[in-house]
Amino acid sequence: MNVVMRPLLSSPLGSRINGVMLLEFTGRRSGRRIRVPANFHLVDGVPTAFTDAPWRHNFTDGAPVTVTYRGRKYKTHGTLVRMTPEQMGEAVRKSLDTGGSAQRMGIKTAPGHQPTAAELAALGPDLGTAVIRFNFNPSLPHT
Template sequence: MTDQPIDAAHPPDAMLAVVNPTLRFLLKTPLGGLIGDFMLVSFTGRKSGKRYSTPVSAHHLDGNLYVVLEAQWKYNFRDGADAEVSYRGKTRTMRGELITDRSAVAAICERIATSYGPKKAQRQMGMTFRDDRLPTTPEWEDAVDRMKIAAIKLTPKG
């Protein structure tokens, strides 16, 4: 168990090497409708111009989809960027906006975690919570700073 109230809990690389390509394929098909907790976010790298497709957990707040992440690819959404989002068997163009403000990200994480409860939140958010309890607002704020957590808000384009 971690000494921190919130820590990262990433699956082993060997598991991701099998699961990610499978999710990339399935989420673009009608079978993706059966995989409600995940979505595929496809975007173009800001600097490289390369196309990426990343399976991530889908989080709902206020009628919008969110990605909560530490990964460096989040910066491709700085100042907003279009993405093809495959979710529940449908693919549509959405606008992704990177949120890095400490208080805003902590509030988003806290709302998502609370909506799931501690056990599901840890699984869906790829994190561990000390004592298997929901973290407090100050603990989320610390984790945002320490782990460089950000959020991407995805809204329908158009």
């Protein structure tokens, strides 16, 4: 899927894709350029990626990153934030409340059911234990 999404998100068609962003950053140990698509979430108005993928460690102490979202590039900073299951449940609930997709996050619910933060926290490791927060406002012009 990444093979298709990387060029698509970078193309003019990327402006029509909602909910997915392309992250471009330098590996902290390898020094190589990494380009990875990630689901876009808003948590307390902050652009966020939920992930347990190994590349998340590049943001442990914060790192510069170029985020391409809806056809716009933002040169910004990303920071890894580790969370307890309760904090993760609350963050996921906030994302869902602002238009995040439970399906894209791999959360299965009964039709019409809105899981509570406590129900989401009970999913534990299935939700992950970390988020990356980015320092940009997607409603403002890019820089």
